[in-house]
Amino acid sequence: xxxxxxxxxxxxxxxxxxxxxxxxxxxxxxxxxxxxxxxxxxxxxxxxxxxxxxxxxxxxxxxxxxxxxxxxxxxxxxxxxxxxxxxxxxxxxxxxxxxxxxxxxxxxxxxxxxxxxxxxxxxxxxxxxxxxxxxxxxxxxxxxxxxxxxxxxxxxxxxxxxxxxxxxxxxxxxxxxxxxxxxxxxxxxxxxxxxxxxxxxxxxxxxxxxxxxxxxxxxxxxxxxxxxxxxxxxxxxxxxxxxxxxxxxxxxxxxxxxxxxxxxxxxxxxxxxxxxxxxxxxxxxxxxxxxxxxxxxxxxxxxxxxxxxxxxxxxxxxxxxxxx
Amino acid sequence: xxxxxxxxxxxxxxxxxxxxxxxxxxxxxxxxxxxxxxxxxxxxxxxxxxxxxxxxxxxxxxxxxxxxxxxxxxxxxxxxxxxxxxxxxxxxxxxxxxxxxxxxxxxxxxxxxxxxxx
Numbered sequence: 001x002x003x004x005x006x007x008x009x010x011x012x013x014x015x016x017x018x019x020x021x022x023x024x025x026x027x028x029x030x031x032x033x034x035x036x037x038x039x040x041x042x043x044x045x046x047x048x049x050x051x052x053x054x055x056x057x058x059x060x061x062x063x064x065x066x067x068x069x070x071x072x073x074x075x076x077x078x079x080x081x082x083x084x085x086x087x088x089x090x091x092x093x094x095x096x097x098x099x100x101x102x103x104x105x106x107x108x109x110x111x112x113x114x115x116x117x118x119x120x121x122x123x124x125x126x127x128x129x130x131x132x133x134x135x136x137x138x139x140x141x142x143x144x145x146x147x148x149x150x151x152x153x154x155x156x157x158x159x160x161x162x163x164x165x166x167x168x169x170x171x172x173x174x175x176x177x178x179x180x181x182x183x184x185x186x187x188x189x190x191x192x193x194x195x196x197x198x199x200x201x202x203x204x205x206x207x208x209x210x211x212x213x214x215x216x217x218x219x220x221x222x223x224x225x226x227x228x229x230x231x232x233x234x235x236x237x238x239x240x241x242x243x244x245x246x247x248x249x250x251x252x253x254x255x256x257x258x259x260x261x262x263x264x265x266x267x268x269x270x271x272x273x274x275x276x277x278x279x280x281x282x283x284x285x286x287x288x289x290x291x292x293x294x295x296x297x298x299x300x301x302x303x304x305x306x307x308x309x310x311x312x313x314x315x316x317x318x319x320x321x322x323x324x
Numbered sequence: 325x326x327x328x329x330x331x332x333x334x335x336x337x338x339x340x341x342x343x344x345x346x347x348x349x350x351x352x353x354x355x356x357x358x359x360x361x362x363x364x365x366x367x368x369x370x371x372x373x374x375x376x377x378x379x380x381x382x383x384x385x386x387x388x389x390x391x392x393x394x395x396x397x398x399x400x401x402x403x404x405x406x407x408x409x410x411x412x413x414x415x416x417x418x419x420x421x422x423x424x425x426x427x428x429x430x431x432x433x434x435x436x437x438x439x440x441x442x
Contacts, residue, residue, distance in 0.1 A: 028432060031434040031435060033348075223348065223349040224356065225356065225357055226356055227357060227358070272345040272348075272373075301345070303430070307430065
């Protein structure tokens with residue numbers, strides 16, 4: 001019974017982790033400040049620390065279970081355009097229908113992302129980056145779904161502000177997006193099922209990891225379109241909607257091909273050296289979860305807090321510090 | 325359990341109070357997107373951080389693309405204000421293009437328009 005519970009929790013946690021990969025970077029491109037997004041990663045390459053990112057949601061398993069995650073991400077620029085980030089996540093999963101203190105808890109597999117900014121156009125508020133995310137197999141606890149194999153996800157990121165459009169009220173809008181292809185290091189896992197006495201084989205699909213954000217920047221409205229004289233607190237808000245989706249595309253014998261994910265409406269408050277984001281987590285279908293969850297994040301801009309030490313690239317550009 | 329890391333992170337954010345950040349446009353005179361009745365004598369931009377005058381500039385362009393600033397931009401005593409004198413501006417729309425280097429070497433840039441006339 002214990003084995004089957006652990007296995008169930010592992011599958012649940014795995015699905016949940018796939019739906020809520022911790023992310024984030026911020027980026028300034030001309031007039032545009034792209035905030036660090038909470039549900040998806042964005043094109044930013046910077047020195048920053050997202051800590052903590054706390055989320056509460058109910059998984060898509062049947063029966064659904066409550067899961068709470070606390071994660072962090074530390075991103076360090078090696079050069080002006082290249083950064084490496086490390087992201088641990090601690091999960092607490094409640095047993096289905098059980099008391100609050102039962103279930104499982106532990107770290108998910110450690111994630112590392114290598115990201116390189118390919119192109120940046122301040123005039124058109126456009127930026128594009130490429131990255132490789134590695135989930136290190138075996139570095140987390142199996143009880144919370146951490147796999148024994150690694151997963152490699154090459155990803156393309158982009159951000160585009162609408163500041164070059166002629167209609168004034170549209171110009172504060174911006175979009176960001178990501179498109180990745182998750183390749184598991186193992187095609188399948190075979191386990192003994194104590195209930196049936198059989199060997200169960202779970203195939204690990206290759207998954208299209210995709211998503212985007214639509215954001216309306218009140219800081220942009222104030223500094224580049226029209227200063228309406230709104231309170232400073234309001235002028236620092238960026239209402240945002242994120243979509244974080246996964247679609248299995250091959251080796252889908254046991255996983256199926258149903259797209260799962262969440263839509264996250266929320267708001268981000270941007271201060272000079274940090275930002276705070278809060279979003280609802282709305283599953284797109286039953287397989288993605290039940291009910292509405294929530295995610296909140298404190299994100300520190302290390303390049304602004306420690307501009308002359310850990311907030312600068314290890315190998316800076318030509319201008320002292322060479323920052324954007 | 326969740327409050328503890330939040331408090332720690334907030335304290336961490338507040339520790340280096342003397343550090344600088346990106347210089348972002350805080351206020352402008354004439355205000356961003358505004359319409360003024362007559363030609364202003366100068367443009368005054370207030371930033372969130374002090375800027376380096378030698379590496380900071382303001383351009384003002386007419387709709388035809390003509391440069392309408394008179395001379396180079398200079399900073400005030402607080403070094404968070406950058407200003408530039410203007411030629412006489414006929415009625416029309418003008419684009420203000422600013423580029424600044426904050427004292428900790430972060431570069432930022434931006435632009436906005438204002439209008440002269442009824």
